[in-house]
Amino acid sequence: MLTTNTSCNVASLNIYSPTNSNPWNRQKVNHLYRRLGFGATPEMVNNALNQNPSDHIDSLIDEALNLNPTPAPAWGYWIKDDFDARPENPFEYRRDWKNQMVADMFQNNLRDRLTLFWSNHFVTEDNTYQSPAYMFQYYNLLQLHSLGNFKDFASDMGLSSAMLIYLNGYENTKNRPNENYGRELYELFALGVDNGYTQNDIVETARALTGWNEREERWGPITFDANKFDSDDKTIFGQTGNWDYYDVIRILFEQRPQQIAAFICGKLYRYFISPATNETIVNQLAQTFLDNNFEIAPVLRQLFKSEHFFDQKSLGVHIKSPVDVQINFFKDLGFELPADFEFNNKIRGGCQELGQELLKPVDVAGWQGDKDWIDSSTITTRWDRIGWYLWRAWRHNEEQFRVIGKAVSDENSNDVELVSRQIMDNFLSKELISATEYSQGLEIFKDQVPENYFEDGTWNLDWETAPKQVYSLLQFLITIPEFQLK
Numbered sequence: 001m002l003t004t005n006t007s008c009n010v011a012s013l014n015i016y017s018p019t020n021s022n023p024w025n026r027q028k029v030n031h032l033y034r035r036l037g038f039g040a041t042p043e044m045v046n047n048a049l050n051q052n053p054s055d056h057i058d059s060l061i062d063e064a065l066n067l068n069p070t071p072a073p074a075w076g077y078w079i080k081d082d083f084d085a086r087p088e089n090p091f092e093y094r095r096d097w098k099n100q101m102v103a104d105m106f107q108n109n110l111r112d113r114l115t116l117f118w119s120n121h122f123v124t125e126d127n128t129y130q131s132p133a134y135m136f137q138y139y140n141l142l143q144l145h146s147l148g149n150f151k152d153f154a155s156d157m158g159l160s161s162a163m164l165i166y167l168n169g170y171e172n173t174k175n176r177p178n179e180n181y182g183r184e185l186y187e188l189f190a191l192g193v194d195n196g197y198t199q200n201d202i203v204e205t206a207r208a209l210t211g212w213n214e215r216e217e218r219w220g221p222i223t224f225d226a227n228k229f230d231s232d233d234k235t236i237f238g239q240t241g242n243w244d245y246y247d248v249i250r251i252l253f254e255q256r257p258q259q260i261a262a263f264i265c266g267k268l269y270r271y272f273i274s275p276a277t278n279e280t281i282v283n284q285l286a287q288t289f290l291d292n293n294f295e296i297a298p299v300l301r302q303l304f305k306s307e308h309f310f311d312q313k314s315l316g317v318h319i320k321s322p323v324d325v326q327i328n329f330f331k332d333l334g335f336e337l338p339a340d341f342e343f344n345n346k347i348r349g350g351c352q353e354l355g356q357e358l359l360k361p362v363d364v365a366g367w368q369g370d371k372d373w374i375d376s377s378t379i380t381t382r383w384d385r386i387g388w389y390l391w392r393a394w395r396h397n398e399e400q401f402r403v404i405g406k407a408v409s410d411e412n413s414n415d416v417e418l419v420s421r422q423i424m425d426n427f428l429s430k431e432l433i434s435a436t437e438y439s440q441g442l443e444i445f446k447d448q449v450p451e452n453y454f455e456d457g458t459w460n461l462d463w464e465t466a467p468k469q470v471y472s473l474l475q476f477l478i479t480i481p482e483f484q485l486k
Contacts, residue, residue: 009274009313013284013306015054024053026408027430028310030332034429034486035272036060036304037109038324039331042407057304061147061297064111069143070104073097076136080218083132093132097139098358099344102351106327106344110300114146115139116323117271119359120366122157122189126359129165131219135359138162150264150294154190155249161222164212167364170222174210174230182206184364185252192263196256197237204234208243253294261286265299272303274317275370281308316429316485319370322354323347324486325382326389329478332427334407335393335400350385354378374484386478390471398467405470406461414457420445423470424477429486437480445473 018024029048033040037060040048048056075082075093083090104112119142126135138160145153157163158181164170172178182205186197211229215222234243237255241247253260265285266277273281285299292298303309320328326347337343351358355378361367374382394401405411409422420442425431432438446454447469453459460466477483 009278009308009311011307011311011313013281013302013308015305016307016310018053022310024049026426027315028053030426031310031315031429031486032057032304033109033331034324034328035113035309037113037331038105039328041331041334042404043334053310054305058301060110061301061304064109064114065147065297067108067111069140070100072140073100073136076133076140078133079220080131083219090130090132094126094130094135094359095348097132097135098348101139101358102327102344102347105323106331106347111143111146114296115142116358117268118142118146118153120361121267122153122163123361123364123366124162124166124359125361126162129162131161133219134160134162134165139359147297147300148295150260150289150296151249151253153296154185154252155246157189158185158209158245158249159212159222161219164222169209169212170215171213172206172210173213173228174207175228177203177206177210177230179203179206182209182248185248188365190252190263191256191259192266195263196259201236204236204243205248207232207234208236208248209245212245257290257294258286260294261289265289268299268303273309273314276317278308312430316482318486319373320484320486321367321369321373322351322356322382323358325354325386325484326350328486329386329427330389333393333404335404336397337389337393338396341392341396346389353385354381379484382484383479387475390474390478394471398471401467401470401474402461405466409461411461414454414460416446416454416459417442419461420473423473427474427477428482432480432482437482441473441476444476445469447472 016022026045026049029045030040032048032053033044036057051059073093073096083093101112101115105116119139122142124138129135141153141156141160145156158169163181167181167184168178169181172181179202182202185205186195186202187193191197207230211224211226212222213228214225229244231242233240236243236248236251239251239255243251262282266282269277269282269285285303288302289295289299308314330343348358355362355373356367405419405423408426409419413419421438423445424438424441447465449459449463449465449469
């Protein structure tokens with residue numbers, strides 16, 4: 001039965017510095033890329049090993065900060081009439097943009113890891129607002145703010161058309177106030193459930209958020225209508241005045257900074273480190289968040305460069321999401337697939353089948369992840385999908401299996417047990433506890449090569465049989481429980 005490890009990581013936030021007993025090695029680099037990004041090719045791993053870990057992490061964060069958002073599609077700001085004039089169903093545009101999201105995640109590292117993370121924080125569901133243009137504009141905000149200022153992020157997100165439709169801000173008027181967004185702003189987006197706000201704060205906040213109801217054309221921009229704004233005084237967190245949307249954001253961050261910092265840093269910790277929270281570490285990260293005026297990047301630098309992040313107890317404590325189990329593996333492999341395979345579309349469809357439809361979490365609280373990702377049905381579907389992807393890669397180019405085998409092992413070794421274990425370890429978060437699965441993997445890796453060729457040291461990865469041996473080992477590897485962990 002698959003279980004996650006309970007985190008008992010007590011390492012500090014001091015910067016990790018490699019030692020002989022705690023080296024900067026392939027395992028740590030893979031850990032870094034599987035958490036900060038979506039895996040790493042052998043070439044990326046080797047490049048990282050040639051750098052100081054702290055400098056390398058700075059370069060990854062700087063890269064994410066400087067990365068331009070994905071360019072707008074031609075339809076990125078169309079209204080409903082523009083879509084109606086085309087033969088395609090709007091659903092097709094939304095599907096294609098989800099495929100673009102897969103491409104972004106596969107191509108990029110931290111920026112699009114965070115784009116996925118924030119899409120599960122500032123949740124919307126694309127089938128609610130339906131407009132492909134609203135989807136693109138929402139996605140663009142996620143990318144723009146992914147490592148930026150959280151206060152600005154929260155402010156801009158609440159006025160996005162996707163969010164105004166999804167949480168009923170568009171329906172919130174002075175004569176018919178709607179509490180939906182005010183409640184979720186506090187409960188899910190900024191403070192946490194029952195953490196520093198009252199029902200009266202929600203009621204008064206809803207009044208302050210009125211007026212964002214003007215839309216000249218269907219699926220066009222939503223703007224402010226002063227005639228639908230409640231201009232009477234409201235009292236929010238003890239502050240009284242004729243508050244509007246921007247005042248709500250200002251008052252929230254002025255009056256509840258500690259709660260915001262602890263809530264957001266706790267969520268980042270559980271996503272990037274462990275489902276089991278270390279409150280001491282979270283409190284230190286929260287202080288960094290406050291000291292930097294709610295800038296996200298300094299918190300990530302402190303966390304990712306730390307001994308805590310690289311501690312052995314941080315490895316193998318997350319169950320891979322459907323995105324991770326598909327994209328990470330193929331990024332790690334660096335494989336080429338046939339052009340007609342439509343990789344982005346296949347991965348998107350796989351995510352949907354496995355319970356993680358992109359830009360459409362299960363509800364406003366988002367995917368809860370970890371053990372929710374796997375049951376008796378989805379585990380076999382994972383095996384089937386990944387196995388099929390491997391088979392397509394095999395049919396396309398058998399030789400690439402030899403290439404990856406050499407890249408992640410001692411390519412000149414004729415020790416079949418060593419090579420088998422090195423290949424397995426490269427695609428696992430850490431070494432297996434039991435020797436049984438290593439032994440099973442070894443027997444599968446030997447394939448039909450006569451034993452005497454292993455015993456006399458004749459065999460190596462240059463043999464004609466090697467690609468099939470690596471293929472068979474990888475097909476076995478994806479079925480062991482530990483493969484589902486990162």
